Amino acid sequence: MRRVHERDNNRMLSWVNGSDIQPPRACDRCHAVKERCEWIPNVKQCERCLRLQHVCETVRPKGRPGRKPGVRGKRVSPVVRPARPARRISSGSIEDDCLSSSLWAGHRMQRNGRIAMVPRSVPGLEFGDLLTDEQHLVRRFLFHSRVLDVFSVNTSFGETARRQVIPQMLLSRATFLDGLLACAISWVGDIDSDQTNPSHLAACYRHASSAIAMLTSLQVENFDTMIDCLMLGALVSTFAVRLRLYDIQAICRRTLGLIEPIYTVSDPARPELRVFLTCLIFWEIRASIFSCAIPTLRFRPPPEPYADRHVGFCGTLLPLFYDICKVGHGVAHCETDNAINLKELDAIEQSCCQWQPIVPEDLNTRFSAVELAHMICQAQTMRAAALLVIHRLKYPFGVNDGPAQVLSTSILSQIEMTFNVTKQPVRCTDLPLLVACIELKEEAGRQKWFSNIATFAGFSPQFREHLRKALRSYWVAIDTSDKISWDKLVTSSFPFLRKTS
Numbered sequence: 001m002r003r004v005h006e007r008d009n010n011r012m013l014s015w016v017n018g019s020d021i022q023p024p025r026a027c028d029r030c031h032a033v034k035e036r037c038e039w040i041p042n043v044k045q046c047e048r049c050l051r052l053q054h055v056c057e058t059v060r061p062k063g064r065p066g067r068k069p070g071v072r073g074k075r076v077s078p079v080v081r082p083a084r085p086a087r088r089i090s091s092g093s094i095e096d097d098c099l100s101s102s103l104w105a106g107h108r109m110q111r112n113g114r115i116a117m118v119p120r121s122v123p124g125l126e127f128g129d130l131l132t133d134e135q136h137l138v139r140r141f142l143f144h145s146r147v148l149d150v151f152s153v154n155t156s157f158g159e160t161a162r163r164q165v166i167p168q169m170l171l172s173r174a175t176f177l178d179g180l181l182a183c184a185i186s187w188v189g190d191i192d193s194d195q196t197n198p199s200h201l202a203a204c205y206r207h208a209s210s211a212i213a214m215l216t217s218l219q220v221e222n223f224d225t226m227i228d229c230l231m232l233g234a235l236v237s238t239f240a241v242r243l244r245l246y247d248i249q250a251i252c253r254r255t256l257g258l259i260e261p262i263y264t265v266s267d268p269a270r271p272e273l274r275v276f277l278t279c280l281i282f283w284e285i286r287a288s289i290f291s292c293a294i295p296t297l298r299f300r301p302p303p304e305p306y307a308d309r310h311v312g313f314c315g316t317l318l319p320l321f322y323d324i325c326k327v328g329h330g331v332a333h334c335e336t337d338n339a340i341n342l343k344e345l346d347a348i349e350q351s352c353c354q355w356q357p358i359v360p361e362d363l364n365t366r367f368s369a370v371e372l373a374h375m376i377c378q379a380q381t382m383r384a385a386a387l388l389v390i391h392r393l394k395y396p397f398g399v400n401d402g403p404a405q406v407l408s409t410s411i412l413s414q415i416e417m418t419f420n421v422t423k424q425p426v427r428c429t430d431l432p433l434l435v436a437c438i439e440l441k442e443e444a445g446r447q448k449w450f451s452n453i454a455t456f457a458g459f460s461p462q463f464r465e466h467l468r469k470a471l472r473s474y475w476v477a478i479d480t481s482d483k484i485s486w487d488k489l490v491t492s493s494f495p496f497l498r499k500t501s
Helices: 002-016 028-033 045-050 132-144 156-171 173-188 198-217 223-243 244-263 276-288 314-333 338-354 369-394 400-424 428-437 443-456 461-479 486-492
Strands: 107-112 115-116
Touching: 132 156, 132 173, 132 223, 132 400, 156 173, 156 223, 173 198, 173 276, 198 223, 198 244, 223 244, 223 276, 223 314, 223 461, 244 276, 276 314, 276 428, 314 338, 314 369, 314 486, 338 369, 369 400, 369 428, 369 486, 400 428, 400 443, 428 443, 428 461, 461 486
Parallel strands: none
Antiparallel strands: 107 115
């Protein structure tokens, strides 16, 4: 047993240090159906799960290697103690974790101007005096779940993000504990199943409420506390994507408002900003576009080219989306003259037409052909979505519909074609998908893409249903009006990613 623990701890150290370790056993799906599990180099999914679009995990309990011993091979302990039954928070069985009580020796982090060594002994991952089931959920969420991949345009970003996020959580575990538990219960605790225990759901909301209280009370005074605030806000918003979609705008606005004073004077090239900042900013942009609100922050792209976890090559497009939201707010609230709004929209439209993604030179070595195709698709559809929203801020639905139809068709065909070629849906393209589907007029096209939302809109089942409700509401409003402006459509119809005012 000691050798098994040493082997698992060595795997942990290799993972933390960034080296690639070939998974030592078949994933859970291939194991269950007794299929050969073939792993692809530099890809965190096996060939079968990648092809069939399954979540590829290896979280089942590990058995001892070799043939099971007979009676002669068994060792009887002189003192036999009855096992304590673990309290469960999931409807399924609690799974063992190969990373339990790991050794993090040698992993260093710089914080507050000093080198911080993660302790050699990390019992229970040092997340406080947690119940056994909570410890298993936290470990599964951090090390085995694909939640980070769900919010990334490519799976290649997942492990890099984990290597940055997990040590940060260990150093500030008191800050992140409730947010971490809320995420773990909501995403890997089967909280949305038909057999969900009400007490489990109550525990999830209790941890989320405590995390929000912690977020509200944070004092952001320097770069390190800004990163803590971003990570806690990201945890709370990740919980919200699963269970509280109407709170996303408020959560993002609160988080980004707290970091604004430090962010505006910080170096935008710091790598710590790349894990969660664009994700939170773009969530708020989504909500702001469909509420004609001004986002909290205008993103400052780093000077050097880079590929972002959430928005791929579109980092330099985010400031233009901010400007679109700002003009949309002015149009909806009549705060500026219409001629000024049109002039600003013309300038933003010209910038969008001239926009080209600035990509790093090492793309071909860092990403697979499929991943590159997905990021290119995301960039093309995001720019088209920006142009489509600009067009609708200029012209109501029912007026000058031709250019809008061209942009809509371009977005939907690009998303569908990339899926047909790569056999995988492009993540983080929900905004282009929604603004393009709003333009559909024929019933056949509407039915097709209403069904396709389940395939092409990622994140969570709750988010996909939320997207469908919004789309149905917009179609009803357009069909019952000869012409309706963008601001009237989005502010008087379904409250997308926000609470009703």
